[in-house]
Amino acid sequence: MSSGSPLASSSRSTRRSRELIERAANVVPGCSQTNSKRPSQFVQGVSPTHIERAQGSRLWDPDGNEYVDCNAALGPVLLGHNYPAVTEAVSRQLEDGTMYTMEHPLHVEVAELFTEVVPCAEMVKFAKSGNDVTALAAKVARAHTGRNVIATQGYHGWPDVWMGANEDLNRGIPDVVGDYTESFAYNDLESVERIFEDHPDDVAAIVTTPVNLEESEDGFLEDLRDLADREGAVLVFDEVLTGFRFAIGGAQEYFGVTPDLACFAKAMANGFPISALAGTREVMETIDDDDFFYSMTYAGDAVSLAAAKATITVQREEDVHGHIFRQGETLMNGYNELAAELELGDVTRANGFPPRFAIDFSDDVRIGSSTGDDSAGQLLRSLFMQEAHRRGVLYTGAHIPTYSHTDEDVEIVLDVYHECLTVVRDALEAGKVEQRLEGDPVGATLRERTGDEESSE
Template identity: 40%
Template sequence: MKFTHSLKMYEDALGLIPMGTSTFSRNPNLYVIGASPLFIEKAKGCRVYDVDGNEFIDYSMSLGVINLGYADPRVNAAAKQGIDDGLVFTLSCPEESRLAAKLKQIIPCAEMVRFSKNGSDVCEGAVRLARNFTKKSKVITVGGYHGFHDWFIASTPRNKGIPAEMSAWVIPHNYNDLAAIATTIKAQAHEIAALVMEPVITVEPQEGFLEGIRRLTAEHNIVLIFDEMKTGFRLSLGGAQRYFKVTPDLACFAKGLSNGFPLSALAGKKSLMEQFGDEQCFFSASYATEKCSLNAALKTIEIIENEPVIEHIWKMGTILKEGLIRLVAKHGLEQIIKVIGLAPMQHLVFSPVDDLSVNEIRSYLQQECVKRGLLFVGYHHPSYAHQPKDIEDTLKIYDEAFGLLHKAIVGKDLKSLITGKPISAFGVRR
């Protein structure tokens, strides 16, 4: 398998685009440079085709954005109609209210909705609503990722360019650590405006965790915000809040909402949302009412409502997860690889061994999966387009790659077997 065009494009892109790409999670440093594709030309269903003409089974599904499958013809036709109608107008289009009404019908917390383009935008909007409503400033975060805006990134190691004072307003906590969160809330409730969390991250919630958070935030006048970017339209049509039966005050959606078309939504209680009716509590985007993406979202939701999309995602994910757990055991890799997370958004989590780093282990595994036609990223977002045969093929590839990984670890020659520049970055959720 050759990656000549990918390598050339990367070299050119580095001179034009810092990091070679505008999206952190598409950073070529998350791939073995020289032994993995770096640019994708096109995609269909669950298959992607790189710029060198190589074909791969994909499970990132564009970072969890695609739930029906790439280039779904029904969604694309609806989107094209929006383009032909003129795309974006001087005034709002009717589809904006139509989609808001649909979200109100399917998402438990949604009494009102606002749209934007990115996940980061709606997370920022949610925090602004919470701060204005409670007249408090601090925000608790719980282990997830909430976009690139200052309010959140200030609390992470990627905070250069943000005034240091801003980090004092964010209190990061670990997922599932209800006791520590309760302690913070009890001590600082008079200052805490919001608790923002992804309802599920790599790990699943322990029994009572989400309910405990709901109770504590309600008791202390703290706005509970679920960032459902990854869980929405994937765990259930109504997101994690419907799946776990825990209703937040506000929720943020994007990925999965429109099968890849750029659209995000902030939904929640009327008492909070209607603050945006006051022109002084501001949230706005020129492209928020762009009809191509609104149409795509309406069609995506219609398909999820009328076809067993969610059921299929769970089913394919379960077969894959059980197969991976079996293969990890078969190859004696239990100390190095754990398969965790709910079936629709599962992860392979790696531990270092001997003198091998996690990135070296991941690099070798990625290289061997890529050679066999699997675009390995270390997590799996099964889609409606993945069929049992795709999962079977994927497990065959993992079987061979895990076997080689075990051999390379025992043989102590893994480092020398990596044929490109090893993975050198970590994802946004380190």
């Protein structure tokens, strides 16, 4: 392999990664803690399987190979790894301890910060993960309205209220749970209205991710707002991916539509584990009702709160989102231009929004002697990934730029992608995509398994 990438080297090995994955297979079901970090999400035998350290926009695997990060740890890293203002705030807090018998004053300060920057936030409750607050949102909506059914679109995590309705992933959940969750399609108002018709006066909430990878149709979110108001249901935006990433006030600020409740997690503390449910006083006060229960020992840990305060403060003082949009736009447009230049415009495309887009490969491509093979996209993506990882770009599919991505990083990624696309084009022309893969191809992502465009977990 000859490459112009400054991070490429012929001596790249992933031996330690492979040793670690063998040990993990013995003690960790599925080898990883997070669905998207499973070894089957990468080209097995070629890609690294672990990351040992990170700085700014760069990552290092256990074999010492350096990469430009493209995925920001699935979204949490907004400012960049080991971002000085966050690391300093966390280090200061560590010296004062992490948790106490009573709340640290920071929980009031960060809740107040939320109310200043997030449009729907009059009150805020903290938790640890996106799952916690999406499940809490559904429970609050049911308790507030006295209704049962949740109308939903998009990925919101593993709690029963969400996965109960997914026929492929509902093992371990009583059937009856799924009966109260109804799915609608993004950009399809009629599919939401049908749920209200089928369950008169029993729909508690409309829960949606505010963006999908496809362009949102004008007015869809406004229409959901009107429908929820008309029907007396709670409108919930799952902003776990979009919160603090599309704007400091999330997608609700970006699109100018304010929900009743919104869920935040990734990006709110630059990688520290904390999440939040924010919403109107009227709905949020339900949590304090005598017959409603919500509690969590770790929800108010002072270290994550210090990280959240520092992360939000940097966003207030600097043009974090302008930078992220610029870098994302250059990457997206640059990729689509490269694909067009190499006559691969029908084969691959960058879709989505600059702060979070995906590079996808079509299934409708001739690979070797077969046409329309439904694994064609996975094979092409795998070959592209293999070549990108070898050249020091940690492509995973989804692209999530950070505030630390420099113009040089963007240039390196696009130069590497030019080389990877050339390899893909040559393999397609030679009818040798599978032969040029040196490891097992990438398995189906959760996005593909759930049919959800936006999930990244």
